[in-house]
Amino acid sequence: MTLQARVTTVVLLAALAGCNTAERLAQVGRVPELAPIESPTARPGYRPVSLPMPDPEPEVSAGANSLWREGARGFFRDQRARRVGDVLTVNVTIQDSASLRNETSRSRNNKDDLGLDGLFGLQNKLDDWLPSPIDPGALVDIDSATSNVGRGAVKRSEDIEMNVAALITQILPNGNMVIEGRQEVRINFEVREVLVAGVVRPEDITPQNTIPHFKIAELRVAYGGRGQISDVQQPRYGAQILDILLPY
Secondary structure, eight states: OOOOHHHHHHHHHHHHHHHTHHHHTTTTTTTTOOOOOGGGGGSOOOOOOOOOOOOOOOOOOOOTOOOOOOOOOSSOOOOOOSSSTOOHHHEEEEHHHHHHHHEEEEEEOOOEEEOOSSSGGGGGGGHHHHHSSOOOOGSEEEEEEEEEEEEEEEEEEEHHHHHHHHEEEEEEESEEEEEEEEEEEEEETEEEEEEEEEOOGGSSSSTTTTEEEGOOOEEEEEEEEHHHHHHHHHHHHHHHHOOOOOOO
């Protein structure tokens, strides 16, 4: 292979390896540089966030020489989440275990004998009708036995402990609030996702603006990930399709 062909091959391989190949080669032997401090809105790919927000409320100020505000329920404002767009913390602590064992056994024996010793004298003529000599007293003899044994065991254990900040996305007519919280953590080329959603009562929110998971109705907790590691752990599409279609 000529020198020119070798150079071309190296360039093609570098192009196929990814668009950051040149940048990685330039960093060989150098200390990784920290990103400069800049406005997040000036970064490429920035998109403004659009979230559900409450209707604006008129600002009510206290009167002169007064600590009481009109419409207030106390001297200090309640800091707990109560409007669409407010944030509260969901404490998820699931330590659940279950063990179930079931065993069933059933057996049955049947035995039936039938003789034709006194069938109006016709029992002696059975030899003429049947191909081999018979004993009329033991013409029919039926014996059957069945036995069934079943065993089953289930053992499950779950241990989840995490705190997730959630947004109030909807206020129901009865005053209950629909919440949803999502977190994403990226480590190298793997993203871990946490999702919490459900319906809460305002009375169940603590003064610290938190709520335990067991007081959330229609609770949905999802923990998973996506990336190179999760992709390797999944069977290929062809294997999944064959696993569904093949009968064995």
